[in-house]
Amino acid sequence: MHADRKWGPAALRRALQVYVLTDRASARGRLEVDLVAAALAGGATAVQLRDKERPARELHALGRALADLCAARGALFVVNDRLDVALACGADGVHLGQDDLPAGAARAVAGPALVIGVSAATPDEAAAAADAGADYLGVGSVFATRTKADAGAPIGPEGLSRVARSTGLPVVAIGGLRPENAGLALSAGAAGVAAISAVISATDVAAECARLALSVRRALVQGPDPA
Amino acid sequence: MHADRKWGPAALRRALQVYVLTDRASARGRLEVDLVAAALAGGATAVQLRDKERPARELHALGRALADLCAARGALFVVNDRLDVALACGADGVHLGQDDLPAGAARAVAGPALVIGVSAATPDEAAAAADAGADYLGVGSVFATRTKADAGAPIGPEGLSRVARSTGLPVVAIGGLRPENAGLALSAGAAGVAAISAVISATDVAAECARLALSVRRALVQGPDPA
Numbered sequence A, B: 001m002h003a004d005r006k007w008g009p010a011a012l013r014r015a016l017q018v019y020v021l022t023d024r025a026s027a028r029g030r031l032e033v034d035l036v037a038a039a040l041a042g043g044a045t046a047v048q049l050r051d052k053e054r055p056a057r058e059l060h061a062l063g064r065a066l067a068d069l070c071a072a073r074g075a076l077f078v079v080n081d082r083l084d085v086a087l088a089c090g091a092d093g094v095h096l097g098q099d100d101l102p103a104g105a106a107r108a109v110a111g112p113a114l115v116i117g118v119s120a121a122t123p124d125e126a127a128a129a130a131d132a133g134a135d136y137l138g139v140g141s142v143f144a145t146r147t148k149a150d151a152g153a154p155i156g157p158e159g160l161s162r163v164a165r166s167t168g169l170p171v172v173a174i175g176g177l178r179p180e181n182a183g184l185a186l187s188a189g190a191a192g193v194a195a196i197s198a199v200i201s202a203t204d205v206a207a208e209c210a211r212l213a214l215s216v217r218r219a220l221v222q223g224p225d226p227a
Helices: A009-015 A032-041 A056-073 A083-088 A103-110 A123-131 A156-166 A182-187 A205-222 B009-015 B032-041 B056-073 B083-088 B103-110 B123-131 B156-166 B182-187 B205-222
Strands: A018-021 A046-049 A076-080 A093-096 A115-120 A136-140 A171-174 A192-195 B018-021 B046-049 B076-080 B093-096 B115-120 B136-140 B171-174 B192-195
Touching: A018 A171, A018 A205, A032 A046, A032 A056, A032 A205, A046 A056, A056 A076, A056 A083, A076 A083, A076 A115, A083 A093, A083 A103, A083 B083, A083 B103, A093 A103, A103 A115, A103 B083, A115 A123, A123 A136, A123 A156, A136 A156, A156 A171, A156 A182, A182 A192, A182 A205, A192 A205, B018 B205, B032 B046, B032 B056, B032 B205, B046 B056, B056 B076, B056 B083, B076 B083, B076 B115, B083 B093, B083 B103, B093 B103, B103 B115, B115 B123, B123 B136, B123 B156, B136 B156, B156 B171, B156 B182, B182 B192, B182 B205, B192 B205
Parallel strands: A018 A046, A018 A192, A046 A076, A076 A093, A093 A115, A115 A136, A136 A171, A171 A192, B018 B046, B018 B192, B046 B076, B076 B093, B093 B115, B115 B136, B136 B171, B171 B192
Antiparallel strands: none
16 A cells, blocks of 8 residues: 555665654754754664744745755655644655644645654554554653653653554654664664754764664664674 | 635635634633634634644644634634644634745645635735735734734834735734724725734623624724724
């Protein structure tokens, strides 16, 4: 099914491997478009524009720039929360938290082609998201993190594994992911890892993203890192 | 043109006559769905859900309730800023400020049927909105207001008249509008008046909205009030 979609199941699963989120605070005044370009150079396979403060007009302009960058590198580009901005700037997808639009309502507006990701911390949330037409899940917080103040208590690799085993949707692990623990997430069943501050706050974003990408690829080939 | 639209030009112009915006602060803890029902009972012909703070999931639920209420009374229902919420909750339209999605981008996403309103304070902004496919303009602030902190200096009935004379789009006057000055706005060329605090903060919302509606209808029939 969905033979007409740009991001079929296999391509989507691959795109979730190294999933980088923008974060204005972690950017520390540097241009996000430059940071995303660096992350793509470092091997990011997906980029999510996440900004709860910018007005939609700015978000739309930035989203258009990031959509072009990602398309040129074959990376998945997703906008957090704002389905309208995602559609207007030509993003590949939207990512919806539990306080954002219900996935079913978003699917009804967006049609079948848009990739819809949903944040899920439990098997119940995962099942609801799948029923509503989600394409992938963001599961966490796996480890403690300071980037998302509203992230709740970490669910650990065990919680991640519980959700991943409960669903047929590909899962990207989020929350405190770094090169050193990416293997744990993958062996718990994640298709990939999402990083905010670990990549975007780095002084050398490309190098740090490459470290994360290497760790993910190693774990996919060999099983988890000994660390 | 737009023969397939629910809100053709004549129906839209009529719907702009008594245009009530929700405002959580002015609601002072009362349920907005009750206040909107009261405003409709008082003769509101259009309702705008304006809330910059609620998460999209809450906005969507409230929007669905308000869309049903408005449809039952034949009133126009518009969501501020969030085109995605407007589409998902079955609103008739979206209202876009100068910091929101560009009207052209919104039109491309929404298609021809959705009513698109745009805030314009000058003839240049009005012309840009018309070129981008807007259906009506919200013009102000006409008078001083404390509801919108970002509203800028009042343009007065003269500024309203300049914008209204410059455009073929119907204009709803906004900012400090009350029953006492609605006639001034209509004689300056507005098709109707928008009110936030003047209606929603009233102790008796239905009565206050009826006062505004009476003032608007009087001015439309007789010209401006002597006051």
